[in-house]
Amino acid sequence: MLKKLLKITGMSILLLIAGLIIYGWYLSVKVEKRFAGRRWSIPSTVFSDITTLYPGQRINRSLFNKKLNSLGYREVSYNPRKKGEKKTESSNVTIYLHELKMPSLARKGFPVNIRFLQNKIESINRADTGKSVPILELEPEEIMQFFGPEREKRHLVSIHQVPEDLIYAVLAAEDGRFYKHHGIDPRGILRALYTNLRHGAIRQGGSTLTQQLAKNYFLTPERTISRKTNEAILSVIIEAIYEKDEILEIYLNEIYLGQKGSVSINGVGEASSFYFDKPVSKLSLPEAATIAGLIKGPNHYSPYVDKSRCRDRRNMVLHAMHRKDWINNKKLKAALSAKVETAGFSLQEKKAPYFIDYLSRQIETLYPDEVLNSLGLSIYTTLDTQVQAAAELALEKGLARLEKSIPALQRKKVEERLQGAVIVVQPKTGYILAMVGGRNYSASQFNRIAQSQRQPGSAFKPLVYLTGLEEFTPASRLSNDPKIYMVNNKEWEPQNFSPSDEFNVSMRMALVKSYNLATVDLAMKTGLDKIVNTAARFHFSTPVKPYPSLALGAFEVIPIELARAYCVFAADGMLPYPLSLKDVTDENGKLLKQKHMNIERLTSPAKAFIISSMLRSVVTEGTARSLISRGISWPVAGKTGTTNNFRDAWFVGYTPDILALVWVGFDNGDSVFSTGSAAALPIWADLMNSIPQYVSENWYKMPPGVVKETVCSESGLLAHKGCPESMEEIFLKENVPAVFCPIHKKPGLFRKIFNFMRKDDYDTKN
Amino acid sequence: MIMTPKIKWLKILLAVALCLLAVGCMKPALTPEPPPSPEQPATPRILASLQLTEQGRSLLNKGKPDAAIRVLERAINLNPGSGENYYYLSEGWLQKGEAKQAKEFNHLAEIYLNEYPDWTVRIARQKDRIQELEK
Numbered sequence: 001m002l003k004k005l006l007k008i009t010g011m012s013i014l015l016l017i018a019g020l021i022i023y024g025w026y027l028s029v030k031v032e033k034r035f036a037g038r039r040w041s042i043p044s045t046v047f048s049d050i051t052t053l054y055p056g057q058r059i060n061r062s063l064f065n066k067k068l069n070s071l072g073y074r075e076v077s078y079n080p081r082k083k084g085e086k087k088t089e090s091s092n093v094t095i096y097l098h099e100l101k102m103p104s105l106a107r108k109g110f111p112v113n114i115r116f117l118q119n120k121i122e123s124i125n126r127a128d129t130g131k132s133v134p135i136l137e138l139e140p141e142e143i144m145q146f147f148g149p150e151r152e153k154r155h156l157v158s159i160h161q162v163p164e165d166l167i168y169a170v171l172a173a174e175d176g177r178f179y180k181h182h183g184i185d186p187r188g189i190l191r192a193l194y195t196n197l198r199h200g201a202i203r204q205g206g207s208t209l210t211q212q213l214a215k216n217y218f219l220t221p222e223r224t225i226s227r228k229t230n231e232a233i234l235s236v237i238i239e240a241i242y243e244k245d246e247i248l249e250i251y252l253n254e255i256y257l258g259q260k261g262s263v264s265i266n267g268v269g270e271a272s273s274f275y276f277d278k279p280v281s282k283l284s285l286p287e288a289a290t291i292a293g294l295i296k297g298p299n300h301y302s303p304y305v306d307k308s309r310c311r312d313r314r315n316m317v318l319h320a321m322h323r324k325d326w327i328n329n330k331k332l333k334a335a336l337s338a339k340v341e342t343a344g345f346s347l348q349e350k351k352a353p354y355f356i357d358y359l360s361r362q363i364e365t366l367y368p369d370e371v372l373n374s375l376g377l378s379i380y381t382t383l384d385t386q387v388q389a390a391a392e393l394a395l396e397k398g399l400a401r402l403e404k405s406i407p408a409l410q411r412k413k414v415e416e417r418l419q420g421a422v423i424v425v426q427p428k429t430g431y432i433l434a435m436v437g438g439r440n441y442s443a444s445q446f447n448r449i450a451q452s453q454r455q456p457g458s459a460f461k462p463l464v465y466l467t468g469l470e471e472f473t474p475a476s477r478l479s480n481d482p483k484i485y486m487v488n489n490k491e492w493e494p495q496n497f498s499p500s501d502e503f504n505v506s507m508r509m510a511l512v513k514s515y516n517l518a519t520v521d522l523a524m525k526t527g528l529d530k531i532v533n534t535a536a537r538f539h540f541s542t543p544v545k546p547y548p549s550l551a552l553g554a555f556e557v558i559p560i561e562l563a564r565a566y567c568v569f570a571a572d573g574m575l576p577y578p579l580s581l582k583d584v585t586d587e588n589g590k591l592l593k594q595k596h597m598n599i600e601r602l603t604s605p606a607k608a609f610i611i612s613s614m615l616r617s618v619v620t621e622g623t624a625r626s627l628i629s630r631g632i633s634w635p636v637a638g639k640t641g642t643t644n645n646f647r648d649a650w651f652v653g654y655t656p657d658i659l660a661l662v663w664v665g666f667d668n669g670d671s672v673f674s675t676g677s678a679a680a681l682p683i684w685a686d687l688m689n690s691i692p693q694y695v696s697e698n699w700y701k702m703p704p705g706v707v708k709e710t711v712c713s714e715s716g717l718l719a720h721k722g723c724p725e726s727m728e729e730i731f732l733k734e735n736v737p738a739v740f741c742p743i744h745k746k747p748g749l750f751r752k753i754f755n756f757m758r759k760d761d762y763d764t765k766n
Numbered sequence: 767m768i769m770t771p772k773i774k775w776l777k778i779l780l781a782v783a784l785c786l787l788a789v790g791c792m793k794p795a796l797t798p799e800p801p802p803s804p805e806q807p808a809t810p811r812i813l814a815s816l817q818l819t820e821q822g823r824s825l826l827n828k829g830k831p832d833a834a835i836r837v838l839e840r841a842i843n844l845n846p847g848s849g850e851n852y853y854y855l856s857e858g859w860l861q862k863g864e865a866k867q868a869k870e871f872n873h874l875a876e877i878y879l880n881e882y883p884d885w886t887v888r889i890a891r892q893k894d895r896i897q898e899l900e901k
Contacts, residue, residue, distance in 0.1 A: 056810020104833035
């Protein structure tokens with residue numbers, strides 16, 4: 001019987017051992033699987049473009065200050081000593097620059113002094129050496145992060161980057177015998193038990209770093225015996241498989257160390273940026289002790305929550321380090337007297353949300369969500385946050401102004417309110433500097449720049465005139481007389497926006513005054529199919545049919561495509577690909593993807609120049625002349641657009657440096673009771689006045705293939721002395737008028753002699 | 767050891783030949799010292815843009831076309847009327863072996879630098895190289 005009992009017991013023990021072995025093997029596989037693969041999800045980050053500064057640059061100081069704040073520069077009262085500090089005075093700002101590290105640009109942080117003279121940068125000098133800086137790049141601004149469901153922010157560091165002080169501080173705070181135990185520390189458990197019994201409350205935990213890691217990685221936080229057992233087994237397994245330094249490295253990257261809004265700060269790398277704005281390798285002893293002190297209760301001991309409590313906790317860690325002889329008396333004394341100084345942070349609302357949506361659609365075709373959420377990519381874009389802020393403000397102010405002046409535009413429901421959209425592009429490179437797809441992103445995420453389809457009205461006319469340049473010239477005469485056209489066996493009678501007594505106008509004047517009748521006349525003479533072809537070559541993705549009303553923009557376009565089409569005129573006939581994404585790098589800065597400006601020749605520089613010249617006249621003497629009274633004193637080309645019943649109001653304006661399109665309307669097509677000139681143009685002017693750094697006041701140089709000639713202003717043909725009024729006009733070389741004006745009589749011989757004598761008499765007198 | 771005149775001359779000849787061979791094998795700089803920049807008003811924007819143009823040229827010489835293109839794009843955004851930037855952008859695309867974009871930028875350089883004989887010669891040579899690449 002006893003023998004049988006012994007046998008059963010033996011068998012049971014064997015089975016138990018076998019079970020334990022199998023369970024241990026199962027757990028070790030689990031550990032290896034978890035640790036061998038990617039250990040953490042690092043969110044990808046989207047950045048704006050860099051900001052270029054140079055002496056002599058005009059600047060909007062208010063936007064510039066906001067930019068510095070967004071980049072994390074904090075105001076100090078002394079001369080900046082550390083990266084991320086700035087001191088602003090009335091005529092200068094001293095900044096200790098952060099480091100800049102991008103795929104094609106890198107520089108170290110250094111102190112720089114920027115002096116202003118009114119609204120210009122007078123000089124840029126290094127604050128340490130006094131050396132002048134001819135061109136300065138501010139680092140890109142963080143716009144958003146692609147978080148996974150955990151919403152964790154983490155900057156991975158290797159154990160070799162972590163300073164000794166931080167390692168000792170963490171060990172002193174959490175597990176002083178880390179290098180001596182094998183995952184579980186019986187002495188630590190007994191000490192914790194004794195301390196807790198003595199105080200009658202839980203004062204100390206007996207968990208080793210390895211146990212904490214096992215808990216965080218594999219287990220749920222509830223306090224049960226089975227979980228504790230599993231934690232102990234897992235700790236022993238982890239210690240058996242991995243070296244101490246490996247375990248410590250994983251721990252230092254894993255540990256939760258605080259909260260920034262809804263995002264958790266994990267690992268010492270991220271914590272040193274968040275609390276002290278420096279890489280972990282640069283942490284001082286008191287800073288290292290502060291971070292180590294946070295592990296016990298990151299939000300309770302956070303220096304952002306209570307500095308005094310944080311200092312007490314830090315000092316406890318320092319004393320623990322001293323007790324273990326990891327720091328000497330001198331170091332202890334110095335560290336204890338150090339102030340708790342933090343970098344500061346601000347929670348910002350969603351930046352450039354419509355731009356981000358537009359960009360995300362492109363990025364998601366390159367990388368799936370799980371990659372964006374976990375691989376810590378850096379995504380560099382073309383966005384200029386100063387232009388974006390100016391565009392958002394100009395739109396909001398412009399729409400509010402309209403609603404105030406026309407009460408019929410006011411709506412009670414947020415989703416029914418008057419809407420607007422703005423896109424700002426650099427026409428030569430196609431860089432999208434700003435995109436505002438609507439008035440209020442939280443109310444409507446519909447991007448009216450990239451997703452809406454609206455009739456462009458007269459804003460389409462430049463494409464008609466471009467097509468017409470094949471045969472006609474800016475001086476060609478067009479009929480501005482009412483006419484009836486047959487469309488699908490139906491009569492169609494276009495009308496001018498306001499009645500005109502000019503029944504015969506030059507092509508330039510037809511565009512300048514946006515005459516509908518003359519434009520339809522041009523379109524019919526040019527051929528509607530040719531205009532449809534032009535639209536197709538300009539990559540409009542919406543259907544364009546060869547109806548006469550096409551000339552007046554009576555079909556739908558996507559605003560971004562209209563903006564891109566205007567870039568052709570602004571960029572010597574080249575169509576740029578609208579660029580929002582520039583570079584993608586992995587977490588180590590290795591370049592994964594790079595997009596450059598891409599251009600396609602659509603028309604000749606000569607034709608583009610002539611259209612720009614005509615559109616400049618729109619601003620100087622046509623439907624957009626109110627720009628001048630709104631402070632736009634430099635050369636600008638532009639075109640207004642208004643559709644039937646005032647459903648849409650447009651203005652597209654450009655210089656060689658910048659192009660912006662503004663649309664105003666209701667989503668449901670209600671009337672805005674305003675023209676493009678009254679509703680959209682003021683927004684454009686406000687925007688341009690806010691971004692002086694993009695205004696060079698330059699205009700285009702006349703390209704080869706364009707010639708100037710004096711023509712009769714009535715016939716549009718070569719002027720002679722009999723023409724009462726002549727003017728200079730530009731022509732394509734191949735289309736220069738070859739005949740003299742037949743309307744006016746050439747002066748006879750006597751008249752010529754009389755004129756010559758008068759001229760001679762005049763010359764003598766002068 | 768006393769060198770006889772014959773051996774001495776032979777050594778000199780050998781050294782000269784080696785030097786010539788070395789020079790012949792050297793890769794010529796891709797963007798040799800450019801002709802003087804076309805006259806432009808010295809506005810702050812243009813001066814800043816010229817700094818970037820020089821950076822771009824230097825990156826091209828180092829065989830880093832992508833970095834050069836990125837810098838030159840910035841130069842164009844500051845000074846869209848500079849033909850030099852288009853010339854070097856074309857050079858960048860040539861280095862990348864992409865004739866289509868090289869051709870477009872060469873065309874723009876041609877427009878902006880048509881009044882400068884030194885440049886027109888370079889642009890014409892660049893055009894030849896693009897055509898070579900297209901074959």
